[in-house]
Amino acid sequence: MSTVPTSSIQKNTHAHPADASDNVGIVTPKSMTFDTPLALASGDVLENYDLTYETYGTLNANKSNAILICHALSGSHHAAGYHSYNDKKPGWWDNYIGPGKPIDTRRFFVICPNNIGGCDGSTGPASINPKTGKYWGQTFPHMRVRDWVHTQARLADTLGVTTWAAVIGASLGGMQAMRWALEYPDRLRHCVVIASAMNLTAQNIAFNETARQAIQADPDFHEGDYLNQQTLPKKGLSVARMVGHITYLSDDGMGEKFGRELRSGSFTQGENELVEFQIESYLRYQGKKFSQTFDANTYILMTRALDYFDLAREYNGSPAEAFKHAQCQFLVLSFTSDWRFSPERSHEIVSSLIRADKDVTYAQIDSAFGHDAFLVANQERYRALFNTYMQNIEIAP
Numbered sequence: 207m208s209t210v211p212t213s214s215i216q217k218n219t220h221a222h223p224a225d226a227s228d229n230v231g232i233v234t235p236k237s238m239t240f241d242t243p244l245a246l247a248s249g250d251v252l253e254n255y256d257l258t259y260e261t262y263g264t265l266n267a268n269k270s271n272a273i274l275i276c277h278a279l280s281g282s283h284h285a286a287g288y289h290s291y292n293d294k295k296p297g298w299w300d301n302y303i304g305p306g307k308p309i310d311t312r313r314f315f316v317i318c319p320n321n322i323g324g325c326d327g328s329t330g331p332a333s334i335n336p337k338t339g340k341y342w343g344q345t346f347p348h349m350r351v352r353d354w355v356h357t358q359a360r361l362a363d364t365l366g367v368t369t370w371a372a373v374i375g376a377s378l379g380g381m382q383a384m385r386w387a388l389e390y391p392d393r394l395r396h397c398v399v400i401a402s403a404m405n406l407t408a409q410n411i412a413f414n415e416t417a418r419q420a421i422q423a424d425p426d427f428h429e430g431d432y433l434n435q436q437t438l439p440k441k442g443l444s445v446a447r448m449v450g451h452i453t454y455l456s457d458d459g460m461g462e463k464f465g466r467e468l469r470s471g472s473f474t475q476g477e478n479e480l481v482e483f484q485i486e487s488y489l490r491y492q493g494k495k496f497s498q499t500f501d502a503n504t505y506i507l508m509t510r511a512l513d514y515f516d517l518a519r520e521y522n523g524s525p526a527e528a529f530k531h532a533q534c535q536f537l538v539l540s541f542t543s544d545w546r547f548s549p550e551r552s553h554e555i556v557s558s559l560i561r562a563d564k565d566v567t568y569a570q571i572d573s574a575f576g577h578d579a580f581l582v583a584n585q586e587r588y589r590a591l592f593n594t595y596m597q598n599i600e601i602a603p
Contacts, residue, residue, distance in 0.1 A: 222291050228306045229296070230262040230287035235327060240360060247350035254336075257361055258327030259283045259319035262303060263311035265365075270602040272367040273309060274358060274394075275299065275318035276375030276382035279450075279508045280500060283320035283327065286311075301583040308592040313601060314371065322357055323349040323507045331503030332433060344430025344503055349511045351378075355385045359393070369393050371599055376400035376580040377547060378508070381515050384555070387532040388517070396599055398537045400580045401544055403551035404517040404525050404558070410546065413453055414509040417446035421502045430503050443502045444493030451492050456543035456576035525558035532559075536566040537595045539588070541579040567595060 224231050237258045244252045260283045265272060275285050277298070286303035288296050303309045309316060320328040323346065331346040362370070373394045375383040380402025387397045406414075421427060424442030428435045521528035536559055540552035549570045559566040571588045573579040579588070 222288075223296065224288040224291065224293075228304050229300070230304050230311055232290065233260050233262065233284075233287040233297075234289070235260050235283055237327060238361065238364060240357075242360075244353070244357065244360075246347050246353050248348045250347035252322070252329070252347060255322050255329035255357070256327070256333075257319055257322065257329075257357060259317055259361065260285065260287075260297075261318075262286055262316040263314050265315040265367075266601070268602055269367055270369070270371060271314050272362070272365075272370055273314045273316045274362070274370050274373045274386075275303070275309075275316060276354070276358070276373065276379035276386075277318065277321065278375070278377040278379045279512065280496070280505075281379070282324065283318050285318040286316070298581065301581065302589075302592065308589060308596050309374070310596065314596075317361070317365070317367075319358060319361055321349070321354045323504060323511075325501035325504040330501065331430075331507060332501045341431075341433040342503075343433060344506070346503065346507065348514075349507055351381050351385050351511060351515050352389060354382055354511075355389050358382075358386075359390055362393070369395065371601060372396035372398055372596070374398040374400075375402070377402055377577065378512055378515075381512075381517070384517055387534055387536075388528055391531055391533040394534050396537065397532070397534045398539075398595070399552075399555060400539045401541060401547045401552075401577055402555070403547050404555055405515055406513055407551075411513050413449060413546075414513055417449045418506050418509060420445040420449065421506060424502075427502065430506075432502070438497070439502050440494075440497040443497040443500065443505060444490075446493075446502075446505060447496040447500075448489045448493040451489060453546045454577040456545065456574055458543060459574045459576055462574065525554070526561035529559050529562035529564055532562070532564055536564060537592075538566060538568045539580075539591065540568075540570050541573040541575070541577070541588075542570060543574050544577045544579060546577040 223229060235258050237256055239256050241254045244255065246252060281298050284297040285299045286297040303311065303316060305312050320326040322328045323330045325332045331342045333342055335342045370393060373383045373386045380399040383397050383399050386394055421439055421442040424439035426432055426437040427439040427442060428437065432439055518525040518528045538552050538556050540549040542549060556566055556568045569591050573585055575582045579585065
């Protein structure tokens with residue numbers, strides 16, 4: 207296997223958030239090629255693959271301070287910092303990764319990979335299939351959460367990390383963190399699960415299928431072969447993102463931010479101009495932006511991985527029996543307004559851990575931000591709880 211080294215840090219004399227004392231600064235993604243075949247849970251074999259990842263902080267001498275960040279559905283390896291001084295936004299979890307933040311890069315060495323099947327550098331449907339010379343498209347193998355965990359373990363092996371100080375994830379990332387606790391129980395000391403569940407409800411599966419149908423109904427989808435046909439199903443992917451985005455927000459949060467405010471038009475009698483609500487404009491903007499940066503086949507692959515996940519399937523359907531295999535300590539966090547992964551689903555995780563006689567800390571946090579609350583800054587209780595737990599993680603000198 208080979209690695210691509212990090213390039214030198216760019217410098218800029220102008221003030222920029224990347225230069226703030228609590229930011230990890232300008233970061234450069236790294237890539238690693240794995241030539242050893244990977245046997246997948248589906249029965250397929252991926253002969254080789256590339257894994258893109260970012261790191262923040264410094265690995266200590268005995269390699270005891272490493273943290274693994276597992277990303278959610280539309281996330282990527284770019285969790286913190288900026289790729290250049292031209293970037294307008296930092297990584298997706300920049301609010302919580304950096305000097306003095308809960309995942310403090312003065313203490314921890316943080317690794318965040320882009321899962322295979324993704325579209326941000328790691329091998330996925332938008333990559334070229336070496337056997338055909340064409341884009342993989344929908345012929346790319348189905349992924350399971352455990353497949354990502356195995357690739358992350360391989361990455362850790364290559365970097366010399368035998369045990370994670372913590373594996374952390376929210377939503378789909380939380381599912382990966384829990385799977386880590388079962389697949390490699392002796393390789394993590396803490397498992398942090400935020401706004402997640404041990405499996406999806408029927409309603410969640412229905413939302414995912416609705417999104418997939420929107421993509422597949424786009425005439426430019428071409429049964430997933432759109433890249434080889436030199437097209438993109440932008441309209442379908444945009445609608446899929448709109449459906450998903452609605453479920454990530456709360457009713458109160460949308461009401462507070464948008465209400466029934468108009469962007470254009472009028473309810474005045476006799477006006478011919480159609481009324482456009484602010485929320486409509488916002489959703490269309492989010493959908494359009496997403497459709498220009500994300501791969502439709504990856505979206506289908508990721509939502510199916512969510513649907514297929516069931517932590518206790520091979521443990522006689524008993525989560526407590528499954529968690530008996532874990533050896534780490536757990537932190538489980540949920541948010542009151544999250545109806546996509548409701549607090550009740552976190553309660554199920556906690557109850558199962560207690561029945562399995564595991565060390566677990568749990569908090570339900572008041573928030574108006576819905577499922578997206580785990581990303582949002584300026585939530586004092588969330589930040590304080592997260593920070594306190596992380597600071598109490600012991601690191602061998």
